[in-house]
Amino acid sequence: MNTITDLSSLRDALRVFCKERDWHRYHTPKNLVMALSVEASELVEHFQWATPDESQSLLPEKRAEVADEIADVLIYLTELADVLGIDPIVAARAKIAKNAIKYPPPHNPPFPKA
């Protein structure tokens, strides 16, 4: 497996990884969005009882667990984008351009507050 240095090499490494384990047959978009949302919620779990302040100063062990969950979200997102033939960087670039029009600066709050 080549070194993972960006989203393209991550995608390539994941293709190899899944091929070796015959996991592609589970990787329908439907299943991958489920897995992605589960990993996103595992991130939420780390912060659900924390105050906003506490959420900003993680202990080293917790921080390592959070890094693992960030990795899981990125992995499933990369696999989902791959099976759909979508380039996530191109999609993000287009979305930011749209947001720049939708929310001209200065603009706050981002959404109607509670």
Add this chain to the structure above:
Amino acid sequence: MNTITDLSSLRDALRVFCKERDWHRYHTPKNLVMALSVEASELVEHFQWATPDESQSLLPEKRAEVADEIADVLIYLTELADVLGIDPIVAARAKIAKNAIKYPPPHNPPFPKA
């Protein structure tokens, strides 16, 4: 804003974008994981009533909406990793190395099936 070509330039572009709108004050890790999970669920919503087969052949309009949601997940993930000082590519590389040990090939199914 410089061109977005990878996760580092995406992170830099988002820093500028949020600074111009004074959005950083909302971007505690707690709030960002919530926003991330909401966007992940908007992806799920596109596939909730689809059969696995249908989920693999999206109509162009739906595909564009899905690309937008993939972008949103990547954007919030990048912002979350940034406020926590975590490099998502380094985290993904470490996670894949761990998974390679946890699931030696051939290995399936990935998890106990229902």
Add this chain to the structure above:
Amino acid sequence: MNTITDLSSLRDALRVFCKERDWHRYHTPKNLVMALSVEASELVEHFQWATPDESQSLLPEKRAEVADEIADVLIYLTELADVLGIDPIVAARAKIAKNAIKYPPPHNPPFPKA
């Protein structure tokens, strides 16, 4: 449709509602958990940028929207439990008994904090 006064009459009303629309064919447990998690995230969306304090004092319009999302979660939860033949009240009673042993009072915080 009879009056909905508790979870049993809610379940019965939903059976009739779905039968009239031929929706049961979409109601596999897999699809229903997806729909449930999407509705839970729509609840999260209402609170993602709010401070904990703000989350406790909703404006009337927002409060009505939140009530609608609570309803959606309860509806899909009831439908999921129904297709699985699980009684949610019996399940909750058993879970609280388990939690009473797992977390003998006084016990806090509920989970390791960030």
Add this chain to the structure above:
Amino acid sequence: MNTITDLSSLRDALRVFCKERDWHRYHTPKNLVMALSVEASELVEHFQWATPDESQSLLPEKRAEVADEIADVLIYLTELADVLGIDPIVAARAKIAKNAIKYPPPHNPPFPKA
């Protein structure tokens, strides 16, 4: 603690349970929606790799785990509704009345398919 037989007695039992553990101070709406969505995702996790057919025939051990997660969702939903002063049954009744107008029978599919 009185016997739990419906949503009102469940709510009352949870009030006592949380008071004994001093957990109410964690139970802002913001925190409770996070906990609710995490439990909803734990339900999703049980079904993420299953085919729709497999999701309908759970083994007894898996079924018990799913019942536990259904309980957790119902518990957090009840606590959330309680702190917001919302009656979930009243909300569900109102939502079904709205849906009956929005989706007159026969009406399918429930949403535009993928």
